[in-house]
Amino acid sequence: MAQEFRLPDLGEGLTEAELVSWAVEVGQTIELNQVIGEVETAKALVELPSPYPGVVEELLVAPGATVPVGTPIIRIATDAATPEAPARTPVLVGYGPEAAAESKRARRRSVGPETGRPEAARTDGRRPDASPAARLAARERGIDLAVVAGTGPSGAVTRNDVESHAGQSVPPEPSGTAETVQRETRTPIRGVRKQTAAAMVRSAFTAPHVTEFVTIDVTRSVELLDRLRDLPEFEGLSVTPLSLVAKAMIVALRANPSLNASWDEENQEIVTKHYVNLGIAAATPRGLMVPNIKEAQSLSLVELCRAITELTATARSGKAEPAQLTGGTVSITNVGVFGVDTGTPILNPGEAAILCLGSVGKRPWVHEGELAVRWVTTLSVSFDHRVVDGEQGSRFLSSVAAMLHDPASLLAHL
Amino acid sequence: MVDKIAYPVQLIQPDGRRVFRPDYTSLVRDIGPDQLRDLYEDLVAARRMDVEAVALQRQGELGLWAPLLGQEAAQVGSARALRPDDYAFISYREHAVAYCRGVDPGVMTRMWRGCAHSAWDPSSVNVTNPAIVVGSQGLHATGYAMGAHLDGAEIATIAYFGDGATSQGDLAEALGFSMSFNAPVVFFCQNNQFAISEPVHLQSPVPIAQRAAGYGMPALRVDGNDVLAVLAVTRQATQRAREGSGPTFIEAVTYRMGPHTTSDDPTRYRAAAETEIWKARDPIDRMRRLLEREGLLSDEFLARVQATADAVAARLRSGTVEAPDPAPLDLFDHVYSTDHPLIDEEREQYAAYLAGFAGIEEALS
Numbered sequence: 209m210a211q212e213f214r215l216p217d218l219g220e221g222l223t224e225a226e227l228v229s230w231a232v233e234v235g236q237t238i239e240l241n242q243v244i245g246e247v248e249t250a251k252a253l254v255e256l257p258s259p260y261p262g263v264v265e266e267l268l269v270a271p272g273a274t275v276p277v278g279t280p281i282i283r284i285a286t287d288a289a290t291p292e293a294p295a296r297t298p299v300l301v302g303y304g305p306e307a308a309a310e311s312k313r314a315r316r317r318s319v320g321p322e323t324g325r326p327e328a329a330r331t332d333g334r335r336p337d338a339s340p341a342a343r344l345a346a347r348e349r350g351i352d353l354a355v356v357a358g359t360g361p362s363g364a365v366t367r368n369d370v371e372s373h374a375g376q377s378v379p380p381e382p383s384g385t386a387e388t389v390q391r392e393t394r395t396p397i398r399g400v401r402k403q404t405a406a407a408m409v410r411s412a413f414t415a416p417h418v419t420e421f422v423t424i425d426v427t428r429s430v431e432l433l434d435r436l437r438d439l440p441e442f443e444g445l446s447v448t449p450l451s452l453v454a455k456a457m458i459v460a461l462r463a464n465p466s467l468n469a470s471w472d473e474e475n476q477e478i479v480t481k482h483y484v485n486l487g488i489a490a491a492t493p494r495g496l497m498v499p500n501i502k503e504a505q506s507l508s509l510v511e512l513c514r515a516i517t518e519l520t521a522t523a524r525s526g527k528a529e530p531a532q533l534t535g536g537t538v539s540i541t542n543v544g545v546f547g548v549d550t551g552t553p554i555l556n557p558g559e560a561a562i563l564c565l566g567s568v569g570k571r572p573w574v575h576e577g578e579l580a581v582r583w584v585t586t587l588s589v590s591f592d593h594r595v596v597d598g599e600q601g602s603r604f605l606s607s608v609a610a611m612l613h614d615p616a617s618l619l620a621h622l
Numbered sequence: 623m624v625d626k627i628a629y630p631v632q633l634i635q636p637d638g639r640r641v642f643r644p645d646y647t648s649l650v651r652d653i654g655p656d657q658l659r660d661l662y663e664d665l666v667a668a669r670r671m672d673v674e675a676v677a678l679q680r681q682g683e684l685g686l687w688a689p690l691l692g693q694e695a696a697q698v699g700s701a702r703a704l705r706p707d708d709y710a711f712i713s714y715r716e717h718a719v720a721y722c723r724g725v726d727p728g729v730m731t732r733m734w735r736g737c738a739h740s741a742w743d744p745s746s747v748n749v750t751n752p753a754i755v756v757g758s759q760g761l762h763a764t765g766y767a768m769g770a771h772l773d774g775a776e777i778a779t780i781a782y783f784g785d786g787a788t789s790q791g792d793l794a795e796a797l798g799f800s801m802s803f804n805a806p807v808v809f810f811c812q813n814n815q816f817a818i819s820e821p822v823h824l825q826s827p828v829p830i831a832q833r834a835a836g837y838g839m840p841a842l843r844v845d846g847n848d849v850l851a852v853l854a855v856t857r858q859a860t861q862r863a864r865e866g867s868g869p870t871f872i873e874a875v876t877y878r879m880g881p882h883t884t885s886d887d888p889t890r891y892r893a894a895a896e897t898e899i900w901k902a903r904d905p906i907d908r909m910r911r912l913l914e915r916e917g918l919l920s921d922e923f924l925a926r927v928q929a930t931a932d933a934v935a936a937r938l939r940s941g942t943v944e945a946p947d948p949a950p951l952d953l954f955d956h957v958y959s960t961d962h963p964l965i966d967e968e969r970e971q972y973a974a975y976l977a978g979f980a981g982i983e984e985a986l987s
C-alpha cells in the first residue's frame with residue numbers, strides 16, 4: 209500500500225517550508241528514517257527522514273517549491289506487512305495552522321459546489337454572532353445564519369435557534385434541474401489582483417501615508433492644451449491634462465527631491481533619485497498596472513505626450529514588459545478620467561509620492577474678484593511621511609498647482 | 623581547589639588511554655569490564671534513542687525535541703552514580719538521565735508530542751518530568767533536599783541545568799539556600815558551551831564552576847565527555863550529600879553537538895571548525911577506544927549493544943505514534959491534587975460547550 213508523507217511543522221508554529229532538494233528518486237528502496245530530502249524553513253535547513261520504509265512511488269513537490277505545512281510531498285509504497293501508524297487526529301503538535309484548515313471536517317464540508325449558498329448573507333455584510341456549535345449545525349443543514357433569529361447573549365445564534373429554525377422551514381433549495389440562483393460569486397484571489405492586493409497592503413502598512421489636496425483654476429492650461437493640439441509637432445498624439453501635469457510634476461520634483469526618493473529599510477538609508485522614472489497608473493483588463501516612463505526628466509513635452517500615449521496603450525493591451533513595470537521612482541494616477549473629483553492614492557511600494565489628478569470640469573469660481581465659470585480641478589498628493597515632511601509635500605503640491613494655474617510659469621523652468 | 627577548577631578531572635583520554643588520578647580512580651574501582659561495557663551500552667542506547675526522537679520530530683510526530691547529542695557521557699555518568707532513592711531534577715535535555723533512571727522510552731516523548739502534561743510518574747523513578755523553565759531545577763532540588771534533610775533521609779538530590787542557567791537568579795538563590803541550610807544537593811551543570819546561540823564566555827568570564835566559590839560551595843570541573851570521570855566525581859558529590867557534608871557544584875565540560883532544539887539551526891552562530899574539534903572528543907568514541915585498548919570489544923558485544931539500542935529506539939517510536947490523544951476534559955486533571963470549586967466550574971462550562979456539538983459530527987459523516 210502507499211503512504212503519503214505530509215510536510216510537518218518542523219519548527220514551532222511554522223506554516224510553510226521550501227523543499228530544497230530530494231535525496232531519493234522514484235523507484236528507490238528506502239529505509240525507515242533514511243534521509244529523503246532537505247527542506248528550509250524560516251528557522252533552519254533540515255534533513256527529512258522518511259517515516260516509512262518502502263519504495264518511492266512519487267515525489268509530489270519539485271525542488272525549489274515552497275509548500276504549506278500539511279502538503280503531501282512524497283508517496284512511498286510500503287510493504288503491506290508494515291504496521292500502519294494508527295490514524296490519529298493531530299491535536300496540538302506536528303501540524304501547523306494551515307493543516308488545521310485541512311482537517312477531516314474541512315474536507316468533508318467542501319462536498320458542495322464552491323459557489324454554493326452563502327453561509328452568512330446579512331445585509332450589513334457582518335458575520336452573524338453565533339456559537340461554534342451553532343455554526344457547525346447551520347453549515348451542516350445548509351442554513352444561512354443571517355436568517356436565524358438569535359436568542360443567545362447579545363442576540364447570538366445558539367444551536368437551539370438553528371435546530372428550531374430547521375424545524376419550521378425547509379431550506380429554500382430549488383429542487384430538480386432548476387438553476388440555483390447565485391447570490392454571491394467566489395473568485396479565487398490570484399494573478400494581478402493578488403499582487404495588487406499584496407502591494408497595497410505592504411505599502412499602506414509600511415509607509416505612513418499623508419494626503420494633501422489643492423483645488424485650482426486650470427483654465428489657462430486647458431486653453432494651452434487646445435493650442436498645442438493644433439501644432440504639427442503634436443499631431444497624432446493625445447494631448448491631455450495628464451501630460452501637462454506630468455511635466456509640471458517633473459519640474460516640481462527638482463526643487464523637492466525628497467518626493468522622488470525611497471526608504472531603504474534594510475540599509476537604513478533614504479535613497480534620493482536624480483532621475484525620474486514616472487509611473488502612470490493604468491486600469492487594464494488584467495487589473496491595475498503602473499508602468500513607468502524611464503528617464504522622464506529628460507523628455508520634452510512632445511516626447512512626454514508620446515511616451516504616455518504609448519505606455520498606457522501597451523499596458524491596456526496587457527503587453528507591458530516587466531522592465532516597464534519595475535524601477536519607478538514616483539507616480540501619477542488619473543482618477544479624473546472616471547469623472548471623480550479626487551482621491552487619496554496609496555503609494556506604489558518603494559516610492560515616496562503619488563500625485564492624483566481629479567476630473568477637470570467647468571465650475572463656478574471667483575476669478576479676478578468676480579464669480580466666473582472656469583476650468584477647475586483638484587490635485588492631491590500622498591507621500592511617505594517617513595521620507596517627506598509636510599513642508600516639502602505642501603511645497604511640491606502648491607508648486608505643481610501654480611504651474612497648472614499659469615502654465616507660462618512652466619516655461620521658466622524648461 | 624583552584625587546580626580542580628582549572629583542569630577538569632579526566633580518567634579517560636580522547637584516544638582511550640586511562641589517566642592516572644589515584645584520588646578519583648579509587649572512586650570507580652568497582653567498575654570492571656562488565657560495568658564498562660554496560661556504560662558503553664547506555665551511551666549508545668541514549669544516542670540512538672535521541673536520534674529517533676529527532677527523526678520523529680522531522681516526521682511531524684513531535685512538536686519539539688531538545689537533542690542531547692554529545693552530552694551522553696555527562697548524563698549517563700552522573701545518573702549511574704545515583705542510588706534508587708536519590709532524586710534527580712532534570713531540565714529538558716536529560717533524556718539519558720531519565721533512561722538510566724528506568725523511564726520507559728515509550729513514554730519519553732509524551733510531553734513533546736503535546737498529548738500529556740507529564741510523561742511519567744516522577745515518584746516511581748525518582749526523576750522529575752522534563753521542565754522547560756531554565757534554572758527552576760536548582761530551587762526544586764534544594765527544596766526537596768532540605769525536606770529530605772529534615773526527614774533524616776540519607777539521600778542525595780541532584781539538579782541538572784546548563785551553563786546558561788547559572789545566569790538565572792533562581793540558581794543563585796538555590797546555591798545560597800543550599801549552603802545556608804547545608805542541603806544535600808549536587809548542582810550538576812552541563813556546560814555544553816551554549817545557551818541556545820549564546821556562547822558560554824558571554825555568561826561568565828571565569829569557568830562556571832568558580833561561581834560556586836562566592837557561596838562558599840566546593841566545586842570542581844570534570845571532563846563531561848568522559849563517562850568514568852563523571853561517574854567518579856558525581857559519586858563523590860552524592861556521597862558528601864548523603865553523609866551530611868552539604869552541597870557540591872560540578873561543572874561537566876561537554877559540547878552540544880546538535881541544535882539547541884529541533885527548531886534551531888546552529889550553523890547560524892557557530893563555525894564548523896569548532897564542531898570538528900569536539901567530534902574528536904566524542905564521548906562514545908572515547909569509551910569505545912578504551913574498550914578496544916583493554917580488549918573488551920567483541921562482535922557479540924557490539925551486536926548486543928546494537929540490539930538494545932534498536933529496541934529502545936523502536937519502543938520510543940511505537941510509544942510515540944501510538945500515544946493516545948488526551949480527552950479534552952483531562953485538561954482539568956492534576957491542576958490541584960484535590961477538588962477545587964473553580965476548576966470544577968471551568969470543567970462544567972467546558973463540558974457543556976463540548977456537549978453543544980453532540981450529534982453534529984455524525985451528521986457530517
Ligand SMILES: Cc1ncc(C[n+]2csc(CCOP(=O)(O)OP(=O)(O)O)c2C)c(N)n1
Pocket residue numbers: 715754755756757783784785786787788814816817818878882
Ligand atoms: C526562565 C526561562 N527563561 C528563558 C527561557 C528560554 N530558554 C530556553 S532554553 C534557554 C537556554 C538555556 O541554556 P543552558 O542553561 O545553557 O541549557 P542548554 O539548553 O544549553 O542545555 C533559554 C534561555 C526559559 N525556558 N526559561
